[in-house]
Amino acid sequence: MRGLTSGMQTELQKSRLSPILFFEGEFATGNVYFWSGLGNISWNGQTWAGVGTLGSISALKETSDLIAQGATVTLSGIPSDLLSDCLDEARLGKRCWIYLGAFDDSGNIIADPYAAFAGRLDAPVLSDGDTTCMIQISIESILVDMKRSRERRYTPEDQAIEHPGDNCFQFVAALQQLTLTWGNSTVAYPAGYQAPTLYQVR
Numbered sequence: 001m002r003g004l005t006s007g008m009q010t011e012l013q014k015s016r017l018s019p020i021l022f023f024e025g026e027f028a029t030g031n032v033y034f035w036s037g038l039g040n041i042s043w044n045g046q047t048w049a050g051v052g053t054l055g056s057i058s059a060l061k062e063t064s065d066l067i068a069q070g071a072t073v074t075l076s077g078i079p080s081d082l083l084s085d086c087l088d089e090a091r092l093g094k095r096c097w098i099y100l101g102a103f104d105d106s107g108n109i110i111a112d113p114y115a116a117f118a119g120r121l122d123a124p125v126l127s128d129g130d131t132t133c134m135i136q137i138s139i140e141s142i143l144v145d146m147k148r149s150r151e152r153r154y155t156p157e158d159q160a161i162e163h164p165g166d167n168c169f170q171f172v173a174a175l176q177q178l179t180l181t182w183g184n185s186t187v188a189y190p191a192g193y194q195a196p197t198l199y200q201v202r
Helices: 006-012 080-089 142-147 156-162
Strands: 018-027 030-035 040-043 046-050 055-057 071-079 095-103 114-128 132-141
Touching: 006 095, 018 055, 071 080, 071 095, 080 114, 080 132
Parallel strands: 030 046
Antiparallel strands: 018 030, 018 095, 040 046, 055 071, 071 132, 095 114, 114 132
16 A cells, blocks of 8 residues: 555554554534544544444545545434534535554554545435434545536636735736727837837748
8 A cells, every 4th residue: 555654564464453543524613533443542643532333434445547436434323412513513525534543562553544535525414313313424535626617717806816916817807898909000109118110021
């Protein structure tokens, strides 16, 4: 697997492996950090909350073709009274990351977990029970952006989205009504302007 540290490569070759998964997602009030075990652990400067058997991540697929492969994150056992809070936190299009890691024989996290997947959150799907519910969030690969049309305009307002104060398109609208006379030797040039020399092309 590309990008694995030497420690992870060595661990994957052992007959006994203790794999773990980390999930980081952007939500309304900030990033959330979950991992596939129990309790809280620290890694990469963050505290990751264990979801145990209540959380799962679908298989992460990788192909040699340029195809957008997605994933699904599931969190079950959520109390029904917290359902609205979960829905308010989810935001369509926010970024998320999934890391594959492992523990060594002493229970320490091997440096460093592998960034196995990165994508954007899709709309959550709910399965509501009597007292608890389950939320599934599909994650789209960032390759999906290649299929989206780019709705950009050559206008000052559009340019200001990424480059505030840039006025390079301020005269574009005026060009729609502008009439130019080409080849007229009687053109009145502004004061101090040196008229171009006309050459005959043979």
